[in-house]
Amino acid sequence: MKQEESYPMNIWAFSHARPAAASIMAAATVLILCAAVSLQEVCIERVGGSEFTLELRSAREVPVGEETSVQVLLKARKSWHINPVYPSSLVVTTGKGLSLHREQFSMKDAELSGRDELVFDVNMTPIRAGGHEIRMSLDFGLCEGRRCIVQTTAATISFAAGGKS
Numbered sequence: 381m382k383q384e385e386s387y388p389m390n391i392w393a394f395s396h397a398r399p400a401a402a403s404i405m406a407a408a409t410v411l412i413l414c415a416a417v418s419l420q421e422v423c424i425e426r427v428g429g430s431e432f433t434l435e436l437r438s439a440r441e442v443p444v445g446e447e448t449s450v451q452v453l454l455k456a457r458k459s460w461h462i463n464p465v466y467p468s469s470l471v472v473t474t475g476k477g478l479s480l481h482r483e484q485f486s487m488k489d490a491e492l493s494g495r496d497e498l499v500f501d502v503n504m505t506p507i508r509a510g511g512h513e514i515r516m517s518l519d520f521g522l523c524e525g526r527r528c529i530v531q532t533t534a535a536t537i538s539f540a541a542g543g544k545s
Contacts, residue, residue, distance in 0.1 A: 425537050431460045431522050431529065436537040438514075444506050444541050447481075450514055452500040459524050461495035466521025466530070470500050473515045477508040477541070506541030513538045 425436045435453040442448040452470060456462050470485040481503040482489075491499045498520065506512060519532045 423537060423539055425535060427533060427535050428455075428457075430457065431524075432456055432520075432531070432533075434518060434533050434535055436516070436535055438537055438539050441540045441542050442506055444509050444543060447503060447505050449504070450502045450516075450537060452502060452516060452518065454498040454518065454520060456496040456522055460522045461524075462492060462498050463521030463523045463528055464492055464495075466528075468498065468518070468520040470502075470519075471517045472502050474504070475513060477506060477510060478512050478514070479505045479507050481505075509541050509543060511538055511540050 423436075423438050423440050427434050433455045435451075435455070437451040437453070439448055454462065462468075464487075466487075468487045468490065470490075472480060472483050472485075474480060485500050485502070489500060493499060500518075502514070502516070504514070513536055515534065515536045517532060517534045519530070521528055521530050523529075
């Protein structure tokens with residue numbers, strides 16, 4: 381479910397002025413398991429709706445102790461665009477086998493590419509061999525003309541960590 385409001389896109393105070401409306405969110409949870417095939421291969425997961433797609437990219441397998449990253453790419457679709465003044469945020473959680481360099485990200489940590497792409501890089505280091513799951517929750521604003529919506533989308537991606545590098 382999404383909350384639609386008609387207000388100028390440059391007013392991010394929506395979440396502060398109308399907390400009940402801002403707390404209504406759209407949530408989609410997707411899980412992908414990537415088989416350990418090659419260090420050169422990439423695992424990609426996509427989730428979204430008619431207004432956006434969320435894409436997660438990671439290596440299928442990473443050596444234990446070697447830093448890696450998951451790229452989180454939000455793309456607005458068609459006539460929609462990312463609201464650059466809404467305080468977008470990303471929260472990342474994982475199990476004990478990964479060392480996350482950070483768990484929380486804000487809009488200042490992201491790269492806004494044009495009006496329709498927002499990219500976060502989540503750095504981590506596997507500290508034990510085996511399968512690992514990374515859960516992410518992204519809160520963001522999208523606009524189409526003067527109509528803006530606030531959404532929260534959750535996604536999960538898995539990869540494997542191999543022996544020492």
